[in-house]
Amino acid sequence: MTPTEIAPKLLTLARSPIGKKLMTGITGLGLTSFVVLHCVGNLLMFASGDRYNAYGRFIEDLGPLLGLFELGLLAVVVVHAGYGLHLFLGRLRSRPIGYAQYASRGEPSLQSLSSRTMIVTGSIVAGFLITHLLTFKFGPYYSTMVGDRPGRDLARLVIETFHKPAYTLGYTAVMVMLGLHLRHGIWSALQSIGLMSRPVRAGLYGFSAVLAIAIAIGFLVLPISIYFGWVR
Numbered sequence: 001m002t003p004t005e006i007a008p009k010l011l012t013l014a015r016s017p018i019g020k021k022l023m024t025g026i027t028g029l030g031l032t033s034f035v036v037l038h039c040v041g042n043l044l045m046f047a048s049g050d051r052y053n054a055y056g057r058f059i060e061d062l063g064p065l066l067g068l069f070e071l072g073l074l075a076v077v078v079v080h081a082g083y084g085l086h087l088f089l090g091r092l093r094s095r096p097i098g099y100a101q102y103a104s105r106g107e108p109s110l111q112s113l114s115s116r117t118m119i120v121t122g123s124i125v126a127g128f129l130i131t132h133l134l135t136f137k138f139g140p141y142y143s144t145m146v147g148d149r150p151g152r153d154l155a156r157l158v159i160e161t162f163h164k165p166a167y168t169l170g171y172t173a174v175m176v177m178l179g180l181h182l183r184h185g186i187w188s189a190l191q192s193i194g195l196m197s198r199p200v201r202a203g204l205y206g207f208s209a210v211l212a213i214a215i216a217i218g219f220l221v222l223p224i225s226i227y228f229g230w231v232r
Contacts, residue, residue: 025192049155179216
């Protein structure tokens with residue numbers, strides 16, 4: 001097949017219900033991978049502020065590659081959110097009157113609180129990203145020595161931010177929402193890409209729950225530890 005023959009087929013697939021779920025799943029798994037890496041990076045604060053600042057400096061030193069990565073990440077977020085919203089509106093149009101009562105049909109639907117609130121939790125997390133970027137990426141620039149060179153004191157900014165009750169409380173609530181979103185999102189994404197054969201379905205369903213809880217806890221331990229003075 002030539003590229004001119006492949007392109008229309010890919011476009012048709014992307015517009016189909018299966019294609020939309022597939023794109024939502026693939027982009028969701030990509031974002032989950034980024035979230036895990038971001039969470040691990042945050043935990044470096046438990047080692048020391050210097051280690052955390054060195055991690056931040058390493059990312060800054062990527063230069064143009066960092067800019068390309070951020071643009072790619074933004075594109076993935078937009079595609080994921082766009083397809084997710086489109087699927088939600090499609091389900092809404094197909095059933096304008098909601099169910100009187102939800103109940104799981106068991107496999108493969110496994111209805112749960114997380115599956116029924118995906119659009120809500122996703123919207124909350126997306127909205128929080130703006131505040132998070134304004135606070136940290138575009139927030140105050142404190143200078144310090146990172147190794148043998150001047151650099152940004154991100155550790156100071158993180159500690160100052162999580163000493164604020166309002167921000168810490170809001171951050172905690174959003175991380176709970178993130179955990180709920182991932183609880184169903186990881187499972188749904190794995191199902192969309194065809195990894196849900198019957199022999200492994202129960203194991204992957206449990207894995208999705210464990211991973212979602214671990215990510216939420218991983219993001220929560222640092223702000224709570226800072227707020228209560230356990231990390232200085």
